Amino acid sequence: MPLNSCIILAQISREVLLLGLALPVAAAVGFAFGILYERWYQAAALQRLGKRFEKLFEHTAGLLDRAEKACAMLSARTGDHPLLPRQSHRLLVLSQKLAGQLTNLVSRSESSADAAQPETNAIADRNVRSRPLQWIRGNVDAQTGLPDAVAYEQNLRLLVRAGEQAREAHGVLFVQLDQHARLAERLGRVAAAEFLRQISSLVLRQLRETDLLCQVERDLLVAFLPEITRSSLEERAQAARLAIRRHEFVNPETGRSVFVTASFGFTLLGRDIQNAADPLAELRKQAEQALQASRKHGRCQLHEITAAGSSRLVSG
Secondary structure (H helix, E strand, O other), X not given: OXXXXXXXXXXXXXXXXXXXXXHHXXXXXXXXXXXXXXXXXXXXXXXXXXXXXXXXXXXXXXXXXXXXXXXXXXXXXOOOOOOOHHHHHHHHHHHHHHHHHHHHHHHHHHHHHHHHOOHHHHHHHOOOOOOOOOOOOOOXXXXXXXXXXXXXXXXXXXXXXXXXXXXXXXXXXXXXXXXXHHHHXXXXXXXXXXXXXXXXXXXXXXXXXXXXXXXXXXXXXXXXXXXXXXXXXXXXXXXXXXXXXXXXXXXXXXXXXXXXXXXXEEEEOOHHHHOOOOHHHHHHHHHHHHHHHHHHHOOOOEEEEOOOXXXXXXXX
16 A cells, blocks of 8 residues: 555544544533533523513412422332432422422512501401411521521520410420430431431421421421411321321331331410420420320320320320
């Protein structure tokens, strides 16, 4: 073969090789650029929508509708592909953030509407249930995504102050994971924390949108239920107890089922707490009284702290 032909073939081979290397690089760069452009486009589109209220509202409502349908599809697939603990935790945190934003949005709208009402409607307005409390959600627990002990104290003070103007009493529900220390020692702290996360998820499903669930200690959850009747409070406490009792707890590290129980108590915020010098200490005393009675007489019991300050077995 002539020398010139060999040189030409070598040059062609190098060009083909360079082209072969350049194509994947170009594809990767184009893919990355496409992702960045999509994010920029979505942000820019949202910025434009923000200038027109009606379009922004329709856009938001459409996103919520699509999110609801996506959740339904995902739920249908969990039979074959159960969510991992980190995935469940992420969805829980996102749902709480979304619920908080929606509650604040609706509350502000109701507040504006109330301010626009003429004074002749003042008597009728007294018969309307007060607007939802604006909970303080700043501090959250890393494992459950729930407001932590600091937020619990802040919101309890908020609830006590709101009790003076409320038409109905405010309710409190206590849920404690039994044998937390023993579970952590036998199965590991990760498993014990996962069991509490599962319990918190089960309790949240029984609460209203206006309620708040906090993680006060590593094994203790406290729910605030503003303006609720005693019968409704007991009904939701019973629903939470039964949901946890029937739930199959699974060790996240081994995939094996574990027998897990919890203790329950509830009370209405009475004058003893509202007028106490230290409402936190008074409520803690009532919680411990109910939970101790539950642990003493059997697992998964529900006890009520009555207005007289005594513990009464409701079920279990």
